Amino acid sequence: MNKTELNKNKQLPSKKERHKLFGSVDPGPRTKPEEKDKMADLQNFREDFLFNIDMVGISNVKHPIQIPSQLAPQIQTTIGTFSFGSSIAQGSKGTNMSRFTEQLDKYHNEGFAIDIETLKKFTKELAGRLKQGDSEVEVSFPWFFERKGPFSDLTGMNHADATIKVLYDQATGYDITVELTGKITTLCPCSKEISEYSAHNQRGNVTMSVKLTEDFDEQQVDWKAVLLDAAESNASARIHPVLKRPDEKMVTEQAYENPRFVEDIVRLVAADLYEYDFVEAFEVSCRNEESIHLHDAVATLSYDKKREDSAE
């Protein structure tokens, strides 16, 4: 094997000199304390600061996480994007932001699994660490699931975007919302009705945001799989990573047999969510990336079973 000849005849200044050449300067005189207990603590300064703050914290925190899934693969390591926060009262200058990531690292070292029970414990502990009566955590992550071709049974990996939001308030308890955005195929009913042949179809994005009932049991129900099914089972057709010709024929014909407007999708998905006992309230939206336009078609529907029940 021929060794590559490297041309390294240049005489470079030292790294320190190079930094000076590009503008680095020596440190100035040190006048402020360097020990933590002698440093000013602005965040803990007390005064009347005019308003309470509903939520202060940090967002866009990326961290490796493990999530459980009832669909294969059943244990997944993925990247979570977190935000953390709590309220602060009028008399308090600021929150202690280092405590959010400090708590995250503690959970990471203990083997952080992203399930609702753990996040409930996390928020309660976080409120204590912050010396506040409430706290919240939100984590979003891509969730992967194995999908088989409808005829060939050939497998591949699909994914949906999932979010869990847990609010803890020592006076009122927990408020838990989960969200999933899954992709589907929709075929336009109008186009099918008016055309001699064919019908245009598109990729739809269905987002379901669900407030869970207090007694929700994640050991019994994988909310991700349930919400995915609510979107896909009401679509014109499902989306697949691997399709051979017999599979392609099946999904094409299935879409033609099940035409859907965005309005149809949000109403049909709403009907499924309405039937699930662990769903207290929900919002469903559908955004179709139109294949005959540059714009998208959108629809949104929300429903609160508690409010509707008490109105009856």
Ligand SMILES: Nc1nc2c(ncn2[C@@H]2O[C@H](COP(=O)(O)OP(=O)(O)OP(=O)(O)O)[C@@H](O)[C@H]2O)c(=O)[nH]1
């Ligand atoms: N409250 C507040 N903190 C900020 C802001 N911008 C940056 N910081 C953070 O201030 C943090 C340091 O403050 P603290 O977390 O209170 O640190 P500390 O007082 O040494 O921490 P404790 O020992 O837990 O009290 C750093 O993590 C910065 O990220 C801001 O707008 N508001």
